[in-house]
Amino acid sequence: MFHSPLIDSVLIRLFRFRTRGFMKMEEADGAVPCPPREGGCYLYAHIPFCESLCPFCSFHRVQHCHTQATRYFTALRTEIRRYHAAGFTFDGVYFGGGTPTTEPDELVATIALVRALFGVREVSVETNPKDLQPPLLEKLRAAGVTRLSVGVQSFDDTLLREMERYEKYGGGEETAARLRAAVGLFPTLNVDLIFNQAHQTLASLERDLEIVLSLGVNQVSCYPLMTSPSVERRMAGAMGIPDGRRLRTYFQAIVRKLRPDFTASSAWCFTKNGQGSDEYIVASENYVGVGSGAFSYLDGTLYATTFSLAGYEERIARGLTGIVTKHRLGEGDSLRYTLLVRMFGLGLERAWAQRRHGRIFFWRLWGELRTLEWLGAAHRTTRGWQLTEDGMYWLMLMMSEFFESVNVYRDAMRAHVHGELEAANASVVAVAAP
Template structure:
């Protein structure tokens, strides 16, 4: 009991520090230094590409991502612009082999999506592709097309199998039964099928969450990513405004269920939110890759210590691309300390901080460069090991809190950009 209290307190403290550190990502310059997006001579293969498709057929009020109501003409123009944006990176010498499609709902316009994937394959030696969608989008035909397009990891936003909860989430156009049927159609057709489940949603009981996990296991799905509900920046409707704040008092109780029913039941931890049967691809370009380029409206990039923010507005995006410009409107060069802490956070989120890789990247000893941070984590038993510093069972929830707060800080950035029409 005491240790439960201690973990919650430590998690609260680490979350607080992370949010404060993350809020520095909001102090941005609007005068982009072109050097920040120069690749130099090292045409590296380890930069991944994130493609944001910000359209959905209906908008879920709790959603904290940059998304807009689907309109076909607007979406077609958007895909044309995406090709031009990628072209601008190609001209700068960038090459990508791992591609992540997120949204929004990337499958809203299948013909454009498939053309775009074809375009990427023509230009790059694509080795793996991960893509998000919703159960509603899936049918035997879309599954066949996605499989033929070589999607390796299909991630499906289920959120919950409980109809009452889906209703409370504003996802009235789908049911738990539909999700089950669609998942069974998809399972086995891709290297990895992942489902997203949300926890700590208002009105969600611990028992319902246990049932969601049981259904995930019964269906034999490869992987599940559990998202703690995060505040949403949207302010359009009263319902959306309801999600500006989130009650975190029960969050740890939900996480304990993940620990017991998933982690201790033998699923492998890929991140502190993502658990798989065996070795599966994960969706975390921020974990697998030191650097990534994000294309599309509302994407961010992280390149050699530079944090780059694209416009959030599809209209502004259209305008900038039509002028032949990269749609990056804000930029920040991270200090060494910020880069170190960002690195530490993302690696711990992915369960392991490797001292050797750290030395290769930062040219120094991890225990001297991150001495204070590691001493704190070790003091409370949140990490273990020297060469490979891994998150302990006790450390999983505090790391989850840190990541959530980091995302919350990025949501602040979204809110700011949307408000200022950036």
């Protein structure tokens, strides 16, 4: 309805203002939190190791080192057992990173533990295109992985070179062939694409989508290029500066091109059978993050674990979790967080919101809900509110804004352990040098 960069920028400023309290974390004692009182719970395990570090990435990741990673996985399994002993149950587990497949045997042992302790049905694992090798795929399949998510980013070799991924993970054609061979091995095979890179043309994006359509994969997650203060300079140097004014055109091209084969399962994830999403934060009301640099959300409280790998091992050895900070969201913030996540997941059910939060939900969020309706971002149905196609675009903007605020927190936490992370990266580079 309202298609103007001015509206977008007003909306984002308003969103930033209304959610400014989300990430105000304070020190926490590290004890296992209480299991959630209501709603499902997902387990997120962060594996921060990568073969080498991409210039655009703000996730918590370090250069892979086998000895360090082995110790890390051992600590991770101890932490997972601690949540089990505290009475947690999980509907599914998501291994994200970093690159969880840098240590396949450790990963498989950890999946086996989670399945044995919690009987989870869904097991999601992130990987890179180079790791799509038959022996590894077979290991993951046998371990019970139900969703494999591959960080492709683009099939365009020029862009892959700028992203410093061409040499390490292979060119577009090679990746497409590997994906084709992996089709059918897992219930869900997801491809991650990043759109709105500075030198990405509309034609290049459309070609990426055509390739995705031709592969036979059944899910694609299209992220707008996000940034953070710590990567901005390196990213601009390697890839140029993206133009935010093209976001709507590019987003519309994605929706248009993927239809009708794929339908939206969140504002940036599209699935062939319409099932499942890329975001564990949408899959479940609560989630527990284990490992270094992971976040949890339990009954309205956000928690974050330490970004120090040595500190993580030390905390686990002392009988704690990795949690170092937390923030109990106030009533307004926790309702707004719920609205953001539910609308990002395409809609909000009135009866569910009433049951979970009571009538206060509709009173406190009256302005937000009316604004979404007035903008044409959501319309009312007999069951609640449903996101429109325009709404998907705005929720995509809001979620990337939220993730960028999480990135600012990540930057601050990583700055505390800058020396340790730099030393870890340098020592691996030194060992790898001839």
